[in-house]
Amino acid sequence: MTSFARLFRFATVLTVAFVLNAPAALPARAQSVELPALGEAGAEELPPAMERRIGEQIMAQIRRDPEVIRAYLGERYARAHG
Numbered sequence: 001m002t003s004f005a006r007l008f009r010f011a012t013v014l015t016v017a018f019v020l021n022a023p024a025a026l027p028a029r030a031q032s033v034e035l036p037a038l039g040e041a042g043a044e045e046l047p048p049a050m051e052r053r054i055g056e057q058i059m060a061q062i063r064r065d066p067e068v069i070r071a072y073l074g075e076r077y078a079r080a081h082g
Helices: 004-027 048-064 064-080
Strands: none
Touching: 048 064
């Protein structure tokens, strides 16, 4: 084995050993996470009638969008003739 091959092999083994042991050598750091205050469970709940009205408004906007209609028709055509 040539000296270059030995050096390369030693460098490879050293690199693998470092990579495998690196997580153990580094101290674990706790991360501070700021969570929002949740309050009472039912404090932010929407009444069912308001939730339905909001959902209907969103669906009306989606149905008016020509891109959505084209995508739906294209997908339907592809499935029928695919």
